[in-house]
Amino acid sequence: MVGLEYLAKYPFTREASGYVAQLNINPVDLITERAYLNTRERGKARVFESLEFGLIQNKSSEHLTELLSYPFARIIVSLVNDRYLIRRYALAEAKRAYGFLINEDTNRLLEIAQRTFGLNVRLVEENLTLPFIFKMYFTDYLNLTENLRAIEWKLINRLLVKGHVLLRKREFARLISENLKRKTERELPLKLDRKLEAHYENIVQEVHRVLIERKPSMEVFLPKKAEIQSSPPCMKSLLGAVQAGENVPHQGRFAITAFLLNIGMKIDEIIQLYSAFPDFDEKKTRYQLEHICGLHGSHIKYAPPSCSTLKTFNLCLDPDELCQRIKHPLTYYKLKLSGTNG
Numbered sequence: 001m002v003g004l005e006y007l008a009k010y011p012f013t014r015e016a017s018g019y020v021a022q023l024n025i026n027p028v029d030l031i032t033e034r035a036y037l038n039t040r041e042r043g044k045a046r047v048f049e050s051l052e053f054g055l056i057q058n059k060s061s062e063h064l065t066e067l068l069s070y071p072f073a074r075i076i077v078s079l080v081n082d083r084y085l086i087r088r089y090a091l092a093e094a095k096r097a098y099g100f101l102i103n104e105d106t107n108r109l110l111e112i113a114q115r116t117f118g119l120n121v122r123l124v125e126e127n128l129t130l131p132f133i134f135k136m137y138f139t140d141y142l143n144l145t146e147n148l149r150a151i152e153w154k155l156i157n158r159l160l161v162k163g164h165v166l167l168r169k170r171e172f173a174r175l176i177s178e179n180l181k182r183k184t185e186r187e188l189p190l191k192l193d194r195k196l197e198a199h200y201e202n203i204v205q206e207v208h209r210v211l212i213e214r215k216p217s218m219e220v221f222l223p224k225k226a227e228i229q230s231s232p233p234c235m236k237s238l239l240g241a242v243q244a245g246e247n248v249p250h251q252g253r254f255a256i257t258a259f260l261l262n263i264g265m266k267i268d269e270i271i272q273l274y275s276a277f278p279d280f281d282e283k284k285t286r287y288q289l290e291h292i293c294g295l296h297g298s299h300i301k302y303a304p305p306s307c308s309t310l311k312t313f314n315l316c317l318d319p320d321e322l323c324q325r326i327k328h329p330l331t332y333y334k335l336k337l338s339g340t341n342g
């Protein structure tokens, strides 16, 4: 049996959603009733802090307020329905959770991983393996770490025992938070009753205003020559992830970089794009870009991968009607630009 403090800390768990469901609160009451004023304030803070800072600060609020502010924030994000906001919000909720998970009791961590995320994970029985506390079956591990770029996550750098990857507590907490980020991105936008839109109109407009203010500053370095809006869905999605400072797998980084270079973006402009990453290294990034441009080594200018290659890396994202008729992202771009896509 868990208390309200726990549910407020981990509002994404099965226990928390079960608790909120049995309260049977009408989402209209959440936005209109005076009793939920603090919930609204905290819920708005969750969304705005995600957007502005990419994280949610842990302010002390009453446990029930904190818990209810989570579904409230998810309703707002769903009604705004913007992929950039969803990614930003998912990332911020994951970082907030990590702050708690890292200090959590071992059994609690295990419980969250198994009950909420259905992870195939167990405690390490062998005493000799300290500081490794958890073990995860390697296929689950590979699936969970596919977007994590740091070298420490590569399977080749991990300790394996009978098909299980051994994990330290800090690493395990990080994987749970990564799982939360992906789950949030998958679940949002929620399917909501259209009637809710009128009740939430003011707050949705407020979020839109901040989004618009932020987006020009993100797009300021997109060159006039490259018509980003004519890019295929996969490239738009990868670009959005890069702009949000998210982990983008190596193949994804290569694909978007080669694509941008091929449609006329300058090396310096792409460097500026990547400068938002915490592990940004200008010298290394410049060298890699020059390599893709053919200025080093084989002197081959690389094109982005074809659609079939992107599909094998699960990077064919949200294909649209035009995608049915092309085999390469650059063909999509050219058809859109020339207006012969109809």
Ligand code: SF4
Pocket (backbone or CB within 6 Å): 232, 233, 234, 235, 306, 307, 308, 310, 311, 315, 316, 317, 318, 319, 320, 323, 324, 327, 328, 329, 332
């Ligand atoms: S079909 Fe090709 S261009 Fe379209 S989203 Fe998939 S990979 Fe991108």
